[in-house]
Each structure stands twice: as C-alpha cells, then as structure tokens.
Amino acid sequence: MKTYSFILFISTILFISCRKDEVKPDANPAAAGQLTLSFDAILGTNDFALNKDFIVNGKTCNFTQLRYWVSNVILVNTKGEEFAVPNAYYLIEENNAAATNSDFIYPANKREDVKLSGIPAGTYKSIKFAIGVPEKYNNNLSLQAGELSQLNGMTNVSWMWSTSYIFSSLKGKVADGNTTSTAAAKELKIETGLNVNFKTIVLNLPSALNIGGTSSSAIVLNTDVSKITEGVDIMATPTVGASQASVMSVVAGNYAAKVFTVKSVK
Numbered sequence: 001m002k003t004y005s006f007i008l009f010i011s012t013i014l015f016i017s018c019r020k021d022e023v024k025p026d027a028n029p030a031a032a033g034q035l036t037l038s039f040d041a042i043l044g045t046n047d048f049a050l051n052k053d054f055i056v057n058g059k060t061c062n063f064t065q066l067r068y069w070v071s072n073v074i075l076v077n078t079k080g081e082e083f084a085v086p087n088a089y090y091l092i093e094e095n096n097a098a099a100t101n102s103d104f105i106y107p108a109n110k111r112e113d114v115k116l117s118g119i120p121a122g123t124y125k126s127i128k129f130a131i132g133v134p135e136k137y138n139n140n141l142s143l144q145a146g147e148l149s150q151l152n153g154m155t156n157v158s159w160m161w162s163t164s165y166i167f168s169s170l171k172g173k174v175a176d177g178n179t180t181s182t183a184a185a186k187e188l189k190i191e192t193g194l195n196v197n198f199k200t201i202v203l204n205l206p207s208a209l210n211i212g213g214t215s216s217s218a219i220v221l222n223t224d225v226s227k228i229t230e231g232v233d234i235m236a237t238p239t240v241g242a243s244q245a246s247v248m249s250v251v252a253g254n255y256a257a258k259v260f261t262v263k264s265v266k
Contacts (some may be wrong), residue, residue: 004030005107022088033211035116037073037127038220038264039092041066050096053180056226061188062180063172065095067154068224068255069165072200073200074128075119076207082128083120089133089146090114091154092223093265095171106153121212127203127219131255132198134165139164139195156241167182167192168255170225186238190229192252194242199256209265220263241253 041048043056053062097108123203137143141150141164154166168191175185203221211217232240233249240247 030042031121031158031213032117033119033121033213034213034216035075035119036069036216036218037114037116038218039070039112039114039223039260040220041094041223041225042114043225047095048223050094053178054226057234059231060175060178060180061172061234062174062185063170063188063225065093065098065169065171067091067093067166068131068168069133069154070114071082071130071133072128073116075124075128075234076128077120077122077124078239079122081122085116085119088116088129088136088150091147091152104151104153106170119211122210124209124211126203127205128145128200128202130198130200131252132192133165135195135196137165138193140197141165156191164193167197167252168228170228174238176235186235188234188238190197190232190234190240192248192255194245194248197248197252199252201256201260203260203262207263208264218264219266222261224259224261227254230254230258 001141014052023169043054048063048066050063050065053060055061068091069091070092071088073085073090075083077083084265092111093105094110094112095108098106107126132138137145137148140220141155148165154169156164156166170188170190172188173180175182176189177184179185207220209217209219228251231254232255237247240251242248
C-alpha cells in the first residue's frame, strides 16, 4: 500500500510538471515588423514634377498626372519563403485635380508611400509586386479589396464589354519643340489596362533587409517616368488605350522591365 501511494505521488508530481511545461512556451516568438514601401518618382536624373517641361526621349513633355495600381506585394526572405501582404492593392499617384467618369472632381494628390504591417520577423532579400489589378477584380468591379474603388477615376468603360480598371495613367502635353505652350503641342494620355497587361515585377534588394520588432524598415524604389514611353513615338501616338493594343503592350512591358529600380533599403 505504501509503495502504491508513493508511485501515485510521483506520478502526480510528474503530471503537474508536464502540464506546466506545456503552457509555458520555450521561447517568445519575434515580434512582427513594419515596412514603408516608397515609390519615388524621378525622370532620368531629375526629380519628377507636375506642370513643368521636361525633355523625354527627345520630346518635350509637361505632365499633369501619374497614377498606377500596385498589387500583390510579396516579400521573399533569405530562405526563399514568401510572405504575401493581405489585401495589397494600392493607388500610387501624383496628379492635379481632375474630373472622373462620374463628373466627380478628384482632388490633387501626391502619394508615394505604402505602410505595411504584420510582416513576419526575418531577413528579406527581394520584393515582388504587380502593376495593375488582378483578373478576378478587373473583371468584376463589384468585388472590393484593399483600396480598389470605382470612385477614383481609374476605371474605363470602353476597353471591354464591361467596365474594367485602368492599370496606369500618364497624362499631360507633348511637343516637338522646346516648350509645350505652343499650339502644336498635343494632349498626352498614356494608359495601360486589360488582363493581358497585368505585369509582375521582381526586384532583388542590394542588401539583406531585417524586419521585425518595434522599429520600421524601409524600401525606397525609383519610378523612372522617362522609361514609361521608351520605344513609343508619343508625338505620333500621344493617346494610348485599348485600341492601340500593340503600343499599350510596349508601355506595360516598360513598367515590368524598366521603370522600377531599388534606390535604398534600411
């Protein structure tokens, strides 16, 4: 009887000890991190600006709008693991006030930064994102996610049988001479859209980026506006839309391969 009681006592102690080990984690997981993703608009070696004449690929341009959708942001760590940012649909823009399709006056705005949170702590080596809106949402504007909306003037009723999103928009004036203030200047309207032109960009970071804890990390990308119309004679084709499918494809390809580069990480 004494032996049985002793065994029961030891078993009880071991059971309690095990239960304590179960509820107490071995180590606290590292805190998720924050990241500021910036799209710094430039024009060659100059800062991009609205309402100012620039020489772009041999033509003089004066811009009133630069807008594009950034979608499907993914961070890749040094192990090759991917973290897809939830609801990652952001409108990057620098524009004068303008009327939308619904006659609503969209206000002047400049937005280059996207704040990301909840990123798993780790060391990251590259970033992926797309320019445009994925087919699921592009084909059905009643679906909402992230910042997607019909109220921002970035939809078009003439590209498909139903309304779809404008993926990118660059507007202003273009001229052959040294100024866009002459009567010979043409209205510039370079837009991309359609599912076939949804492009994903992959950029390797120049150095590994540690994310996690209370401090915010940052990736700054250059958006070179001079590259958007590279290979396009914008005096001959100052308006690019769905009816100029081959030219639109060139512009979309430029966004995918030439426009974005990594400026810095920290």
